[in-house]
Amino acid sequence: xxTVNHQFRLxxxxxxxxxxxxxxxxxxxxxxxxxxxxxVKIAYLSLDPAMRGWxxxxxxxxxxxxxxxxxxxxxxxxxxxxxxPGFNKGDHVYGTVGIQEYATVDGKSLTKVDARLAPLPxxxxxxxxxxxTAYFGLLDVGKPQAGQTVVVSGAAGAVGMVVGQIAKxxxxxxxxxxxxxxxxxxLVRELGFDAAIDYKSEDVKKSLRQHCPKxxxxxxxxxxxxxxxxxxxQIARNAxxxxxxxxxxxxxxxxxRGPANYLSLLVNRASMTGMLVFDYANRYPEAMREMAGxxxxxxxxxxxxxxxxxxxxxxxxxxxxxxxNTGKLVLKV
Amino acid sequence: xxTVNHQFRLxxxxxxxxxxxxxxxxxxxxxxxxxxxxxVKIAYLSLDPAMRGWxxxxxxxxxxxxxxxxxxxxxxxxxxxxxxPGFNKGDHVYGTVGIQEYATVDGKSLTKVDARLAPLPxxxxxxxxxxxTAYFGLLDVGKPQAGQTVVVSGAAGAVGMVVGQIAKxxxxxxxxxxxxxxxxxxLVRELGFDAAIDYKSEDVKKSLRQHCPKxxxxxxxxxxxxxxxxxxxQIARNAxxxxxxxxxxxxxxxxxRGPANYLSLLVNRASMTGMLVFDYANRYPEAMREMAGxxxxxxxxxxxxxxxxxxxxxxxxxxxxxxxNTGKLVLKV
Numbered sequence: 001x002x003t004v005n006h007q008f009r010l011x012x013x014x015x016x017x018x019x020x021x022x023x024x025x026x027x028x029x030x031x032x033x034x035x036x037x038x039x040v041k042i043a044y045l046s047l048d049p050a051m052r053g054w055x056x057x058x059x060x061x062x063x064x065x066x067x068x069x070x071x072x073x074x075x076x077x078x079x080x081x082x083x084x085p086g087f088n089k090g091d092h093v094y095g096t097v098g099i100q101e102y103a104t105v106d107g108k109s110l111t112k113v114d115a116r117l118a119p120l121p122x123x124x125x126x127x128x129x130x131x132x133t134a135y136f137g138l139l140d141v142g143k144p145q146a147g148q149t150v151v152v153s154g155a156a157g158a159v160g161m162v163v164g165q166i167a168k169x170x171x172x173x174x175x176x177x178x179x180x181x182x183x184x185x186x187l188v189r190e191l192g193f194d195a196a197i198d199y200k201s202e203d204v205k206k207s208l209r210q211h212c213p214k215x216x217x218x219x220x221x222x223x224x225x226x227x228x229x230x231x232x233x234q235i236a237r238n239a240x241x242x243x244x245x246x247x248x249x250x251x252x253x254x255x256x257r258g259p260a261n262y263l264s265l266l267v268n269r270a271s272m273t274g275m276l277v278f279d280y281a282n283r284y285p286e287a288m289r290e291m292a293g294x295x296x297x298x299x300x301x302x303x304x305x306x307x308x309x310x311x312x313x314x315x316x317x318x319x320x321x322x323x324x325n326t327g328k329l330v331l332k333v
Numbered sequence: 334x335x336t337v338n339h340q341f342r343l344x345x346x347x348x349x350x351x352x353x354x355x356x357x358x359x360x361x362x363x364x365x366x367x368x369x370x371x372x373v374k375i376a377y378l379s380l381d382p383a384m385r386g387w388x389x390x391x392x393x394x395x396x397x398x399x400x401x402x403x404x405x406x407x408x409x410x411x412x413x414x415x416x417x418p419g420f421n422k423g424d425h426v427y428g429t430v431g432i433q434e435y436a437t438v439d440g441k442s443l444t445k446v447d448a449r450l451a452p453l454p455x456x457x458x459x460x461x462x463x464x465x466t467a468y469f470g471l472l473d474v475g476k477p478q479a480g481q482t483v484v485v486s487g488a489a490g491a492v493g494m495v496v497g498q499i500a501k502x503x504x505x506x507x508x509x510x511x512x513x514x515x516x517x518x519x520l521v522r523e524l525g526f527d528a529a530i531d532y533k534s535e536d537v538k539k540s541l542r543q544h545c546p547k548x549x550x551x552x553x554x555x556x557x558x559x560x561x562x563x564x565x566x567q568i569a570r571n572a573x574x575x576x577x578x579x580x581x582x583x584x585x586x587x588x589x590r591g592p593a594n595y596l597s598l599l600v601n602r603a604s605m606t607g608m609l610v611f612d613y614a615n616r617y618p619e620a621m622r623e624m625a626g627x628x629x630x631x632x633x634x635x636x637x638x639x640x641x642x643x644x645x646x647x648x649x650x651x652x653x654x655x656x657x658n659t660g661k662l663v664l665k666v
Contacts, residue, residue, distance in 0.1 A: 060600050061599075061600050224596075229591070243595070243596070243598050243599045244599070245599070246596055246599075249596075255593055256593045256594070256595075256596060257591065257593065258562070258590065258591030258592040258593035258594070258595055259591040259592070259595060260588055260589045260590065260591035261589070261591070262576070262589075262591055262592060262595070262605070263557075263576070263579055263582075263589060263607070264607075265576050265605060265606065265607035266394075266576045266577070266578070266579075266607030266608070266609065267393050267394050267607065267609075268607065269606075269607055269608060269609055269612060270606070270607055271604050271605065271606040271607070272595070272598060272604065272605045272606075273598065273602075273603070273604040273605075274596070274597075274598030274599030274600065274601065274602055274603055274604070275599065275602060276599065276600075276602055279602060
């Protein structure tokens, strides 16, 4: 009996927001594993802003997804068949599995996850790449000190919500930027942010002045564009800006908007530093341990926005760019 | 007998390039020093790109020059009369004396300079603020390592020429960006740069690719604008960009151009850091000693572009923005 695998394969390089016709929905038999390989039945797929960049035919930190290739994505699932000594049938694993139902991949590319410690979707969020990004981006690049003010944009997203909570754990003042009153209330009431600014309805500069009277010491930027420019006007002496992403710019058809206020870096002897989580791979276990401890102690809360149905992938991905999701956006296969 | 002092006082906030009518040329008796003050006969005045910024009514790292105030400028001269115990008649001093013939200032604001060690104009260039800016900006912020590639813009200017030469002293590859073949030849033939790119006639991206085949490890930016954006496309992994100035933007009437390619910081895990030389004031003596040693050993060459006549100030200042000067632009009073 042959199992059928459904997949989304890149069909076109999108212009602006991606649309369903930029992928082909394909069907083929699941490939049996060769020596060293593992076959995984995918349970949850991670939907990330970075996926938009991978669709462009541009040299970056990873090669673009080729036309005809399965759309790249991280995911968690269960081992169906293993020809790798490190994995057994029934193990739960994380890996770059792609937007599909089954993946047959090199065992070396997989990491075991413990479904008893946290539900599987958490390994795509707080205990996954977004959590690692928040942890290393904030602590290693942002270097916040107790008493300092940390501002994070995309604060209700998978990375941002962890950044603000770690800032609080480290004794900082945490101010989040998010779209909509509901998200802002969630950040303050549920996650313990000191303040949240609704960039859709508030004058961001005025609100930053109000909530960061001594200026912004660390700005963790997930969005770029106008918000980055506005925060640049409010940074404190020796501020550190962490460039993690620029979701406002990924679908731009008129080019990226550069931060016109970048000379504030000079006036304030401040820095702007790009980071990629993969550089910290050998320290993931350390971060995982600490984050799992915070989760267990209730100091760190996690939230996933789970949408069911592989078929919904193209439309579900767009929730990231319209800002509809709160917490980690996950596709349930 | 009263000595007459001539001065340039700010008359208007310039729009775009400053013009003669943005200052008033005034005349008044020299003021006698009070207790603790020193009267200086100014010999040479420093003309710097930053002066343009001081003319704007904008909060920055120093207050703007007020309307009616003597235009701020550094200068060197000779003590005429001293009521400060640290200075005697005939001493040579450096200070923020303003665009005028005489200054009566607090002795605490002056620094003695040794006219036997180097000609006075050198204390406005290589042994002055531009030299200190190059030294600390490159070594402390840029952190170049032997064998790495250092690119500097405004390379034939007072800061840039020192940056490239220190890069060479530290065992780096030095590539300069300057306007015009003559300046470029000077950088390579006289100052020992490995290569110079004439941004006015060359395809900068192509030339950077050619002269920096492993990418740019340190970029010392004096100009901003299009050149900053182009260099961003050629940076190496973990590159450091030092934001020292943005002379291409200071006279813009349509706002500052932000670096649209700033996401290259993310892709390359690179940083962009602003610096101001004043933060290193307590380390100037250390830098002066080392720089004077390099000068004496012939490892570091200095060059000033001296224009005579206080009266020529408004037009002479413009040489900076048209890129006419090679080396430190100095006004001989």
